[in-house]
Amino acid sequence: MDSLDMEVLRRARDWIAAGHRVHLLTVAQTWGSAPRQAGALAALRGDGQLVGSVSGGCVEDDLSERARQQTLPDRPERITYGITSDDAARFGLPCGGSLRLVVEPLRDTVWLDPVLAAIGRHELTMRTVDMQTGACTLAPASPIDGPDFDGRTLRAVYGPRWRLLIIGANQTARALCDIAISLDFHVLVCDPREDFQATWDGRGATLLTSMPDDAVAEINTDERTAIVALTHDPKLDDMVLLEALKSPAFYVGALGSGPSQARRRERLRLFDLSDEEIDRLHGPVGLRIASRTPAEIAVAIAAELVWVRNTLGGAAACAPHPPSAARQP
Structure with a gap:
């Protein structure tokens, strides 16, 4: 996780505390020349304001528009960009690049606060998210652990590796x-x-x-x-x-x-x-x-x-x- 991703979690926490609707965007899987690696993060506010990056291009624009239109999901959901050549051109992905995002609504800071505290101690934390229920658990992680997504469960690792x-x-x-x-x-x-x-x-x-x-x-x-x-x-x-x-x-x-x-x-x-x-x-x-x-x-x-x-x-x-x-x- 890089310093930009840590800033994403901080900003998401602050937005939630201020009463904003917030979605967390995580790159779950990539194929070909995807611009960001699995595990990259962005936080998206209900008015379309975004911090972080999942593609560095038009994917963020599309997601911001969905946020303003209030069409983002109310539970964790996967969204895939760039499967077809037309999609790749539309969303500004490199030739042959595709990425799958997990988009999840954040309603409280129950897990954000301990994760940020662990990062401050230079510790690694793995967060496991059940895609069907939205429930998540935290556990210590090791440097060899990495982001993983099997369609039902998202595993994300936070902290310096x-x-x-x-x-x-x-x-x-x-x-x-x-x-x-x-x-x-x-x-x-x-x-x-x-x-x-x-x-x-x-x-x-x-x-x-x-x-x-x-x-x-x-x-x-x-x-x-x-x-x-x-x-x-x-x-x-x-x-x-x-x-x-x-x-x-x-x-x-x-x-x-x-x-x-x-x-x-x-x-x-x-x-x-x-x-x-x-x-x-x-x-x-x-x-x-x-x-x-x-x-x-x-x-x-x-x-x-x-x-x-x-x-x-x-x-x-x-x-x-x-x-x-x-x-x-």
């Missing part, structure tokens, strides 16, 4: 933190240096004060964790890389120019790391966009994180990665 551990509480980390949170990462920033801890302003991240190598174990690094070293201090950056490159993390990167990365790889070979493990290192970190400023470097790193995360189904996470960012110190 990905984590990013940043080593170094500096300016680049602040910029990367802001971007990563909007990309559905739970961000943790680790820096054992007291002067850096004192100036860190949080920005929605969890601050860890342990040594970087200890942090990799403390957070139970898994296949949905990315680790990026940004301190410019080889003692700290190399320390975390020795653990991160042996971990299941789907992405491990370190700031530094090409020559400094070559020297780093030679240092890493002095320890118990295989060539295959060292080759997992993304360094220089980030995509090649001629980045220079901390904000530009953060954009390059975030872009590479998205590229690797979105191609985990193939060989991209282990294969040679795309060109790295330039001009890193």
Whole structure:
């Protein structure tokens, strides 16, 4: 779930509290080149006002018109767009794209409040909806759980499913933190240096004060964790890389120019790391966009994180990665 989807739930709660008629729209299934993935959300008010996105196009316009005409269902119902080529053209779907929505009326905030509270604690929650009765139940979820729809039951998962551990509480980390949170990462920033801890302003991240190598174990690094070293201090950056490159993390990167990365790889070979493990290192970190400023470097790193995360189904996470960012110190 991304930050936009969390805003959808907040806005839906506020609209209900203000007495508005509200429908929640969930992308239940997609085929072909659908513009949003299963699990994407939008909230629709009775006057047609909408927050969120289920297609990014004319599907929302059609649903808003239905809301104004008061023709949306009074119990959970599925609506399919784009099955025919004429529908795809009418609703602005990509060629061959189709999506099935679950449209459900929201009458209270009984489940919204605990879900939002759980998201605030960085916890995953699964909501199960009975399409015939509209009854729903909540249960803890794991990162491997995902949206599912069998025609009778909708299962939606809310909360951050990905984590990013940043080593170094500096300016680049602040910029990367802001971007990563909007990309559905739970961000943790680790820096054992007291002067850096004192100036860190949080920005929605969890601050860890342990040594970087200890942090990799403390957070139970898994296949949905990315680790990026940004301190410019080889003692700290190399320390975390020795653990991160042996971990299941789907992405491990370190700031530094090409020559400094070559020297780093030679240092890493002095320890118990295989060539295959060292080759997992993304360094220089980030995509090649001629980045220079901390904000530009953060954009390059975030872009590479998205590229690797979105191609985990193939060989991209282990294969040679795309060109790295330039001009890193």
